[in-house]
Amino acid sequence: MKRNLFFILASSLLFFACTPKETSKTAQDYHSNLIEIQTNVDEALVELIDMIDYEEEAEILIAQKNADAVLIDAIDKINELDKFDNNEEYKNEMLKLLSMYEDILENEIAEIIDYTIYFDDFTDEEWEHYYSLNESMLDKYEKAHDEFAKYQNDFAEKWDFSIE
Secondary structure, three states: OHHHHHHHHHHHHHHHHHOOOOOHHHHHHHHHHHHHHHHHHHHHHHHHHHHHHHOOHHHHHHHHHHHHHHHHHHHHHHHHOOOEOOEOHHHHHHHHHHHHHHHHHHHHHHHHHHHHHHOOOOOHHHHHHHHHHHHHHHHHHHHHHHHHHHHHHHHHHHOOOOOO
16 A cells, blocks of 8 residues: 555656746747747848838849748747647737738738839829738738737736846
């Protein structure tokens, strides 16, 4: 009987000692890893927008392919991450944010690129549409980032670290 009790006690201690415990530090590291991935996507998007402003077709198309590749890579990296605290909530929030990038790359930015490459002189209506595409893109971007910022701040508060 003593042997069984000792075995149960030793097994329990081993199980609880080997079970990962999330801490403020592990939460901050997890957060930093996700933000680094998202920042790469953001930088690729900024580079693409800069190339659109520069108006060189070849450079725009290269930047567009790069932004697409960086986004796909980011989604893959997020999907490969382990759960945090036995759930995928943060991963899912980041994937929602990345889906915004995908949406604006496939819609507004793709159309802006078409306008930039294939139109020499815009009519007033074309300028109006061009500017509405920019506004739509910025609205989606700001809304998604505001929602994500709320989640990320709540996460930081829960795990007792501050976001810089």
